[in-house]
Amino acid sequence: EASTPDTYAPVEIGLHGVTKRFSDQVAVDGIDLEVHEGEFFSVLGPSGCGKTTVLRMIAGFVDPDEGRIELDGNDMVGVPPYRRDVNTVFQSYALFPHMSVWDNVAYGLRRKSVRGAELTKRVGEHLELVRLSEFAKRRPAQLSGGQQQRVAIARALAAGPQLLLLDEPLGALDAKLRKELQIELMRIQREVGTTFLYVTHDQEEALVLSHRIAVMNAGKVEQVGYPEDVYERPATRFVAGFIGTSNILDATVSGVDGAWVELDAPGVERLRARLNQTARHGQRVAATVRPEKVHLYDDATEPPAGWCVLRGVVKDVVYTGVSTQFVVDTPAGGELVAFVQNARRIDDAGAPGQPVRMAWDPEFTVLLEKSADD
Numbered sequence: 001e002a003s004t005p006d007t008y009a010p011v012e013i014g015l016h017g018v019t020k021r022f023s024d025q026v027a028v029d030g031i032d033l034e035v036h037e038g039e040f041f042s043v044l045g046p047s048g049c050g051k052t053t054v055l056r057m058i059a060g061f062v063d064p065d066e067g068r069i070e071l072d073g074n075d076m077v078g079v080p081p082y083r084r085d086v087n088t089v090f091q092s093y094a095l096f097p098h099m100s101v102w103d104n105v106a107y108g109l110r111r112k113s114v115r116g117a118e119l120t121k122r123v124g125e126h127l128e129l130v131r132l133s134e135f136a137k138r139r140p141a142q143l144s145g146g147q148q149q150r151v152a153i154a155r156a157l158a159a160g161p162q163l164l165l166l167d168e169p170l171g172a173l174d175a176k177l178r179k180e181l182q183i184e185l186m187r188i189q190r191e192v193g194t195t196f197l198y199v200t201h202d203q204e205e206a207l208v209l210s211h212r213i214a215v216m217n218a219g220k221v222e223q224v225g226y227p228e229d230v231y232e233r234p235a236t237r238f239v240a241g242f243i244g245t246s247n248i249l250d251a252t253v254s255g256v257d258g259a260w261v262e263l264d265a266p267g268v269e270r271l272r273a274r275l276n277q278t279a280r281h282g283q284r285v286a287a288t289v290r291p292e293k294v295h296l297y298d299d300a301t302e303p304p305a306g307w308c309v310l311r312g313v314v315k316d317v318v319y320t321g322v323s324t325q326f327v328v329d330t331p332a333g334g335e336l337v338a339f340v341q342n343a344r345r346i347d348d349a350g351a352p353g354q355p356v357r358m359a360w361d362p363e364f365t366v367l368l369e370k371s372a373d374d
């Protein structure tokens with residue numbers, strides 16, 4: 001993404017040590033976050049991790065127990081929702097059923113006393129933006145779910161908020177429509193340039209849509225980064241396991257060799273990772289590698305010199321179209337997975353019961369930190 005509004009853009013939302021408790025439960029646990037102007041920023045995490053609470057605190061529906069929430073550097077705690085230049089799109093659309101599409105989109109503008117030609121122009125522009133111009137006269141009930149959500153987005157953007165909060169807005173749509181609307185949302189955000197803060201539990205959705213992602217677990221932020229960061233270089237065991245499929249190996253540091261950490265585990269011929277933290281000899285660590293980085297070898301072929309290599313026995317072979325997934329039983333990490341593309345015949349890479357070596361370039365081994373709930 002060439003036009004990533006990166007960290008050079010000014011900070012628009014700042015969360016500093018924000019905590020929220022509900023009776024004795026900590027929903028949000030001392031988090032820090034900075035979202036920059038013009039970003040499509042996602043908060044990603046499983047159900048109950050606290051992401052909606054983060055969004056509701058930014059909207060002003062809920063006040064934090066501790067910490068500061070800043071918008072453009074101004075402390076927002078105690079400022080009521082309607083005094084914040086923020087709008088929210090919910091999963092449930094929440095359109096006004098008795099109003100036409102046009103009047104729904106005009107609602108926020110009328111409340112801001114926009115009238116006449118200016119009103120017509122801005123409603124028209126926003127219907128155009130979500131490609132619903134020809135549906136202006138319909139009632140929400142006469143639209144599909146995807147169209148209703150587009151009306152909700154147009155309505156939320158029409159009054160020109162500086163920040164749009166979106167809480168699982170595609171959650172009620174079927175998979176195909178979801179994919180279509182993801183592309184639409186991305187286009188809309190790039191077109192209007194408004195900062196989007198997007199809450200989702202869908203990993204792929206966050207990877208597709210976002211400039212940056214905060215991954216939450218048990219009330220804490222485990223990692224903030226570009227989609228490539230959280231996918232290719234997960235920081236913690238949780239992130240590695242939550243986003244995509246991961247092979248996780250428990251190992252012991254057997255040596256540090258310049259920029260590399262050498263690791264030991266049962267059944268491992270060689271396991272190494274880039275040094276990303278202070279690794280001490282004998283330290284217990286977890287390492288991960290993505291299945292698509294793993295190649296399979298039989299005993300007749302040698303993996304490239306210096307690669308990570310470990311032994312196992314093929315347990316299952318699953319053909320998925322884009323790739324063939326090999327589940328391998330290993331003494332090092334239990335069941336590990338390799339996604340092999342263009343396996344000419346399944347037998348080429350191993351059939352169930354066959355011993356194999358799993359091998360990969362050590363650049364793709366990632367050492368993991370502990371997760372919030374480890």
Ligand code: ATP
Pocket residue numbers: 022023025026027045046047048049050051052053054201
């Ligand atoms: P989901 O995807 O299921 O909406 P979430 O990640 O958005 O989950 P939150 O809704 O932020 O999670 O909730 C975090 C925790 O705080 C949950 O355990 C939830 O039960 C609790 N919680 C949230 N709101 C309240 C409330 N108003 N009163 C009591 N507990 C609450």
